[in-house]
Every structure is written in C-alpha cells, then in structure tokens.
Amino acid sequence: MSRIRLSAVFLVAALAACSSSWAQSPSVLYTWDGAANIEDWKKNFGTNDVLLDNNIAGQLRIIEIGAPGEDVAISDGSNRRFESSTAGGGLDLTGLDFLEFDLGHNGLGNVDVQFYIQGSLGFTYVSLGPDVAVTPGVSTYQLPLAGLTFEQQVYIRTVGFNIRDHAGEGNLVWTVEEVRSAGTPLTVRDLATHDLGSSDNGLQGVFANFDQGAIIGNDGAQNQTGFSHNASLGSLQWTDQGDHGVGDTSGAAIAYGNGTVFNGSSFNERLTDLSNYDFVTYRVSATDPTGGGGSVDVQAYYQTGSGFSYQAAGDLTLPIDGTFYDLKYPLAGVTDRSNVQFSGLNLASHMNDIQINIDLVRYSTIPEPSSLAIVGIAAVLAASDRRRRTI
Structure with missing residues (x-):
C-alpha cells in the first residue's frame, strides 16, 4: 500500500531502561x-x-x-x-x-x-x-x-x-x-511490553490487521494465528514471508488496541486515548533465518475515529541483523489521537523471510533536555534523499 514519507524521522539504537508507567490526558x-x-x-x-x-x-x-x-x-x-x-x-x-x-x-x-x-x-x-x-x-x-x-x-x-x-x-x-x-498525566505509557505474565499470554491483544498472508501460520483472518510469544526474549514473534504468492512480497500489518486481551475480536480493545504523547517507540528486531542481511522499511500507522481513518506516523529502515532497534516515530502529524481504534506496524515489501520480534511499544512526551542523552541523537531522513544514519 502507499506509504507517507516525512521530512524527519527517527531511528534510535538504544534507550536506557526506565520504569513502566501509564497515562492519558485528563x-x-x-x-x-x-x-x-x-x-x-x-x-x-x-x-x-x-x-x-x-x-x-x-x-x-x-x-x-x-x-x-x-x-x-x-x-x-x-x-x-x-x-x-x-x-x-x-x-x-x-x-x-x-x-x-x-x-x-x-x-x-x-x-x-x-x-x-x-x-x-x-x-x-x-x-x-x-x-x-x-x-x-x-x-x-x-x-x-x-x-x-x-x-x-x-x-x-x-x-x-x-x-x-x-x-x-x-x-x-x-x-x-x-x-x-x-489527575496528573504521566509522561510515559507502555502499551505493550510482551513480558511474561502480560495479557493474552504475552501477546497483549496484537492481531494481524491486513496483508495477513505474509504471516506464516495465519489463516487469512484478522486474528492472532501465526503469532507466538518468545518467553526467553519477552517479545512478540512471527515470521514474515518474502514471496507469498505470484510475486507478492508485501509485508504484514500488525495492530494493537489498548493492550488487553484479543478475546476472539478486537472490540474490547477499542478505543485507546493516546492524546497525551508526542512519540511512539517500537523496540524491534528482524532476522533472516538463512543468514541474509539487508533492511526492511517499517511504517507506524494509526486508524482513528469512527471511520477507521488510516494515518501514517512515518517510515523507518530496520536493519535485518537480529539486533533490537528502537524505532521512534513523531506523532505530531497524527490527528484524533484520543480516538485510536488501532495502532501498529506495517512492513514494506521484502524478498526473503524475516523473523520479527517486538519487545516494547512505548508512548512518551517530548523528552526533557536532561533526558536527551538517554534517547540519543535522532537520525534524520532529509526530504531530498533517503539516506539514514544511526548515532
């Protein structure tokens, strides 16, 4: 599907550990x-x-x-x-x-x-x-x-x-x-940690939203088939196919609701209020089981309001090297964030099968100056070219 590119997006290689907390706007x-x-x-x-x-x-x-x-x-x-x-x-x-x-x-x-x-x-x-x-x-x-x-x-x-x-x-x-x-809103909300003991036996309500055929083991429906919980990593895991039918190499789009159980449908996960936050960070790794490398573009997206309006928060390039990266997307361009039906990641086309692990989905406000060292310096994608550099 078409992808929206932003003039500045962020790829952060490391984020210091901090305590989980929850918040939204009064x-x-x-x-x-x-x-x-x-x-x-x-x-x-x-x-x-x-x-x-x-x-x-x-x-x-x-x-x-x-x-x-x-x-x-x-x-x-x-x-x-x-x-x-x-x-x-x-x-x-x-x-x-x-x-x-x-x-x-x-x-x-x-x-x-x-x-x-x-x-x-x-x-x-x-x-x-x-x-x-x-x-x-x-x-x-x-x-x-x-x-x-x-x-x-x-x-x-x-x-x-x-x-x-x-x-x-x-x-x-x-x-x-x-x-x-x-109440006093907090500055960080961990929508999903996929830790042991978290909801849905670690899946925390995630489901295949569209392009489900890319997920090995999915039965073609909006559900959790094909997903597993990696207990040793504390992460959501699935294998995203390369070519999955007559040259179709599109990646899957996975979705989260409010972080509770899927329960056979997503209604009880809707809606989520994310109006208090300026950024979302997905901690993600991609591995080629055959040892290949390369990269895959990953888009953070939102479906908001009663019409499930699709909005993109930007695209980032994820190295396929088995390392967890913090993909940090700005939310300034996403409207109606108090009425989020679903949010998630949409993988771009890729030729080889890749195993995806998501360790964390974290929402945060604009970092204070004293905390800039924690999140590092953002890699900038210039509007005139596609180069990225990780610092």
Whole structure:
C-alpha cells in the first residue's frame, strides 16, 4: 500500500531502561452545552422512573416521576465514551486519578449517592468509593479511580451515579452540569511490553490487521494465528514471508488496541486515548533465518475515529541483523489521537523471510533536555534523499 514519507524521522539504537508507567490526558467528558441533546444518558436501573432533558444549555436534568423518593441509577450509554465521540467502545482513563461530577438536586437535605463505572470485558460494576452525601444545589464531587484494575480503567463502558432511597425528600430534579476525568498525566505509557505474565499470554491483544498472508501460520483472518510469544526474549514473534504468492512480497500489518486481551475480536480493545504523547517507540528486531542481511522499511500507522481513518506516523529502515532497534516515530502529524481504534506496524515489501520480534511499544512526551542523552541523537531522513544514519 502507499506509504507517507516525512521530512524527519527517527531511528534510535538504544534507550536506557526506565520504569513502566501509564497515562492519558485528563479532559471534559460531558457538558451538554450545545443543541438540546442528552448525549445518550439514560436510566440504567432502579425502582424510580425519570425523564431526562437538556432543555437548559449546559445542564442535564433528571426529573424523578415514579414512586416518591425511590432509588434510581443514571449513566451514559454503553457505547458513548464522551460527548464529542461517536466511535463505539470503551473510555480509556489509564493512569488518571479521578472522575469529577458537577452534580446537585433541588431538595432540602442531603441525599446519598453511589458513583460507579462499568468496565472491562466483563462489564463489571465498580463503586468509586463509599456513598457520597450530595447536597442541594450543584457542587463538584471528585471520585477516586484507584480501586479499578487496569482492565477496568482502560475500558470503561459506562460512568454514572446511583441515587439511594430518599423518601423524606420525595421526587427531586437532579442537575448534572459537567463530567470530567482528572489527575496528573504521566509522561510515559507502555502499551505493550510482551513480558511474561502480560495479557493474552504475552501477546497483549496484537492481531494481524491486513496483508495477513505474509504471516506464516495465519489463516487469512484478522486474528492472532501465526503469532507466538518468545518467553526467553519477552517479545512478540512471527515470521514474515518474502514471496507469498505470484510475486507478492508485501509485508504484514500488525495492530494493537489498548493492550488487553484479543478475546476472539478486537472490540474490547477499542478505543485507546493516546492524546497525551508526542512519540511512539517500537523496540524491534528482524532476522533472516538463512543468514541474509539487508533492511526492511517499517511504517507506524494509526486508524482513528469512527471511520477507521488510516494515518501514517512515518517510515523507518530496520536493519535485518537480529539486533533490537528502537524505532521512534513523531506523532505530531497524527490527528484524533484520543480516538485510536488501532495502532501498529506495517512492513514494506521484502524478498526473503524475516523473523520479527517486538519487545516494547512505548508512548512518551517530548523528552526533557536532561533526558536527551538517554534517547540519543535522532537520525534524520532529509526530504531530498533517503539516506539514514544511526548515532
């Protein structure tokens, strides 16, 4: 397929070890400040009945109309991640610390409310701490995410609140003015390490996305056939064929979701929020089983938004010599990074079979000046030629 070339790309030969960490960007999830639209919020469960409206800009109103003061739970839709997103899947709050609700009611006294999420492949219901006494009028309530597992925090299907019985207050009108994710974002996220004990028995959700015929052992579908986990290296491994039918030498394109299990399909791996980062680094090696050398071009790509828009972050040349190299791609040209359906590597054509190992997929912000020595000096691909040099 066609490949986008950038005026400057990076090939880094070594990256000093640092601790794994996880993060993404804090943001406003819902504001209801546009045309009247409740943005897929609904009654989730409970005894009381409610009407929801957005007749007042900037407010979601929940009007109780059932048995006076009975309990009711309200949430967003299970395929609505936030207000501006129309791509179905899970909300990725990896690395963040809190959800914040600007919430209140028109009653005279406090009403106990349980804030919750439903997350992970099992749609698990998790309370965000103990019940909170919500006061009359609108106030901000900050709920910790510390009790969530990684699988729950990276794939949140609903956020909501469960209004407890309040018979003494009778039926109330509740108002939500904003819902936000909050916390101090970190600077590094390891999307995949392929270490022993990582998800999917070390495969971490990777699958063959297209040109699957290049992967020896793949059955021609978007799945994990043909992949293996190299336990001694702690890496993803597959053999990419050279000529695999009537002169077809195209390499495979492999894809990652959010780093959790594939589970027979990729839906539970979507979407991933990578908006906090400036670079992605793939630690990769290529080996010719017959002892040949040469090199292969490797493109980092993204599919974003509800339309799975294909975007390339650039191409780098990987030596076929069995050595792990850090291929570092800038993300400045990739748009809509908060709505990443898939990300991965797309191998260019190559004549011989090559064994590929991926040891690490790491996202990072722009390095601080003091850390430049760690990542080394970038090799520059000039727009006018194709020469690369590794420093």
